[in-house]
Amino acid sequence: MQQAILWLERSLETCRLWDQPLLLYVSAATLGYAYVLADRVSDALPLLEQSVAMEVMGVMRSRVHVWLSEAYLRLGRLDEALALAARGLEVCRTQARQGDQAWTLRLLGAIHAHRHPLQVELAAAAYQQALALAEGLGMRPLQAHCHLGLGTLYATTGQREQARAELSTAIDRYCALDMTFWLPQAQAALAQGE
Numbered sequence: 001m002q003q004a005i006l007w008l009e010r011s012l013e014t015c016r017l018w019d020q021p022l023l024l025y026v027s028a029a030t031l032g033y034a035y036v037l038a039d040r041v042s043d044a045l046p047l048l049e050q051s052v053a054m055e056v057m058g059v060m061r062s063r064v065h066v067w068l069s070e071a072y073l074r075l076g077r078l079d080e081a082l083a084l085a086a087r088g089l090e091v092c093r094t095q096a097r098q099g100d101q102a103w104t105l106r107l108l109g110a111i112h113a114h115r116h117p118l119q120v121e122l123a124a125a126a127y128q129q130a131l132a133l134a135e136g137l138g139m140r141p142l143q144a145h146c147h148l149g150l151g152t153l154y155a156t157t158g159q160r161e162q163a164r165a166e167l168s169t170a171i172d173r174y175c176a177l178d179m180t181f182w183l184p185q186a187q188a189a190l191a192q193g194e
Helices: 002-017 021-037 041-057 062-074 078-094 098-114 120-137 140-156 160-176 183-193
Strands: none
Touching: 002 021, 021 041, 021 062, 041 062, 062 078, 062 098, 078 098, 098 120, 098 140, 120 140, 140 160, 140 183, 160 183
8 A cells, every 4th residue: 555655646746746637636536545545534634625626627526525435434524424425426326427336335334334323224225235236347346345344234233144244255355356455354353253
């Protein structure tokens, strides 16, 4: 992840230097999400908020809404995360962007799984809708993430067998795809549930 961040930081500086607004937008948004994944949410927030604000200038990328929503989720700003994800989902559906729609549904599942009180039915439904779309579109990494989300949700609600099945599937998918970044999280969730 650190190597990707270094390249994205260079890209952002180059876009600023050469005054390339569209590439600056793409670089800033992508770097922002890399920061989110690296748990550097305070660094991510200004980049992602700026990228979403650029939508006013006619640039629309529903994925950036999802990335900013995920940053808000990690900060515990659940109402903002939910509102932004819901808006992103509406855009995805309007523009028939099924891939982005699937990612947004997965995020909605995560948001509902973190609400207090826990919104089990809404979380499970969002994860399952995301999984169905991901399977139909052949989005294997997203399928693994959905299984991880469902497994974690089931573990939280005491549904041990369902949790074990979903988490084992997530681990198998992460291994098959060589997605080692998320593998420890899935393995820890499985070990905790046993």
